[in-house]
Amino acid sequence: xxxxxxxxxxxxxxxxxxxxxxxxxxxxxxxxxxxxxxxxxxxxxxxxxxxxxxxxxxxxxxxxxxxxxxxxxxxxxxxxxxxxxxxxxxxxxxxxxxxxxxxxxxxxxxxxxxxxxxxxxxxxxxxxxxxxxxxxxxxxxxxxxxxxxxxxxxxxxxxxxxxxxxxxxxxxxxxxxxxxxxxxxxxxxxxxxxxxxxxxxxxxxxxxxxxxxxxxxxxxxxxxxxxxxxxxxxxxxxxxxxxxxxxxxxxxxxxxxxxxxxxxxxxxxxxxxxxxxxxxxxxxxxxxxxxxxxxxxx
Numbered sequence: 001x002x003x004x005x006x007x008x009x010x011x012x013x014x015x016x017x018x019x020x021x022x023x024x025x026x027x028x029x030x031x032x033x034x035x036x037x038x039x040x041x042x043x044x045x046x047x048x049x050x051x052x053x054x055x056x057x058x059x060x061x062x063x064x065x066x067x068x069x070x071x072x073x074x075x076x077x078x079x080x081x082x083x084x085x086x087x088x089x090x091x092x093x094x095x096x097x098x099x100x101x102x103x104x105x106x107x108x109x110x111x112x113x114x115x116x117x118x119x120x121x122x123x124x125x126x127x128x129x130x131x132x133x134x135x136x137x138x139x140x141x142x143x144x145x146x147x148x149x150x151x152x153x154x155x156x157x158x159x160x161x162x163x164x165x166x167x168x169x170x171x172x173x174x175x176x177x178x179x180x181x182x183x184x185x186x187x188x189x190x191x192x193x194x195x196x197x198x199x200x201x202x203x204x205x206x207x208x209x210x211x212x213x214x215x216x217x218x219x220x221x222x223x224x225x226x227x228x229x230x231x232x233x234x235x236x237x238x239x240x241x242x243x244x245x246x247x248x249x250x251x252x253x254x255x256x257x258x259x260x261x262x263x264x265x266x267x268x269x270x271x272x273x274x275x276x277x278x279x280x281x282x283x284x285x286x287x288x289x290x291x292x293x294x295x296x297x298x
Contacts, residue, residue, distance in 0.1 A: 004182055007090055008046060011083045015047030015164060015171065019150035020184040029136035030109045031143045033177040037099045040177045042184050045151030046083060048075045050170040052289070058281035061230050065268060067282070068275045072118050072172070076103045080174040088176060096180035101142055103174065106274070109141050113255065114215040117222035120274050121259070147175050152185040157193030158200065159284050160212040165192065168292050169285040192297050193288075202287035204228055204280055206249045213284075216258040221249065223265035224279030231267040231279065 008016040021033060021040045029035045033043055050071040057063040080102050088098035105116055108124040115122040128137050145156045153173065154164035161169045200208040205221025207214045224231060227247045237243040245251040246261075253261070268277040292298045 001180070001182070002090060002094065004044060004087065004090070004180075008044075008083070008087060011086055012048075012079070013046045013083060014049040015045070015153050015166065017045045017148075017151035017153050017185045018182050019043045019045060019147065019152065019187065021177075023150045023187060024146075027143075027146070030111075030140055031146070032136070032140070033099075033101075033142060033147070033175075035136040035140045036101075036142075037097060037177045037179065039097070039179045040099075041179050042182050043147055043151060044087070044176040044178065044182070045148050045153045046080070046087075046174045046176070047148075047153050047164060047167070047171050048079060048083075048173070049167050050075065050172060052170055055170065055282050055286055055289075058278060059283065059286045061228075061281065064277050064279055064281070068118060068278050069273065073273055073275050075172045076105060076174075080172070084174055084176060091176070091178055091180050094180065096178055098180075099177040101147075101175040101177060103144065103172065104139070104141050107139060107141060109139065110137050115219050115255070115258070117215065117219040118275055118278070120270055120276055121262070142175060144173050144175070148173050149188045151175075152188050155188050155191040155193070157191065157288060158195055158197060158210070158212070159208045159288070161199075161285065161288070163192040163288070163292070165298065168192070168289045168298050170289065192292060194295070194297075196291050198287040198291045199284035202283040204249050204283065208284060214253075216255055217253050220246075220253045220258050220261055220265070222278055222280050223262070223276050224267050225261065225265055226280065228281075229267065229279045237264060 005016045054067040054071045084100040088100050091098035106119045110128050157163045164171050204226035207217035270276045
């Protein structure tokens, strides 16, 4: 049996943990890795750091574009994919199955009405139905925060973002579901979040509260519908009756009203990649990181 953690680190993975598949007991079929690989024994969690300076440059309004391209798109669609394929081949060469799981950025399971603010749009699989009684409704999509917790990588904070001891919120994850009998780690113990609510205070769209992040609200202000956006002009929403409420983060958005405003939120190019530039500067993540550093929790 190869040392899969060592192999992952050789490929540039920043965090790796292995979770026992039994910890998913009670998880809905649409989120359960056993719905994907019924003979699975464990799940391998891989963490890729997001360079802090990319977020810092946004927070200081010096550069916005590279965070989404390098800190999100490249990690999810290239670095994680290549790493998953190489590690999966190693596992299959040993005679085991390896079902690779990267972030499914623009899909949501049936019944999940949230969105991903980083994407031009997000689609809920509203018409999906099980192929037979007792089967999961496709597409089966893991809860990445739950999987990361079970693999011992970290736990979600107040905003719903995964927090890890080494990188705080600056991390993206991918997973491998396998029937290989790797030695498993314990789930993450406790949480780094002390519920300080600084992420909530930092959000220009008031998208975060004690219940987590309102993702449609987040999507609108991620794209720049706030006064702190340096690309805002006097012409933006000039004749809109709720202009001031929108700019002040007082307007509440849901799926239809958010999508209706999307065409107005075209401050930087996005269509060629499908990823929307982050014009809120991930203020929530920066506030969280600073707090965790000040409290010596990282």
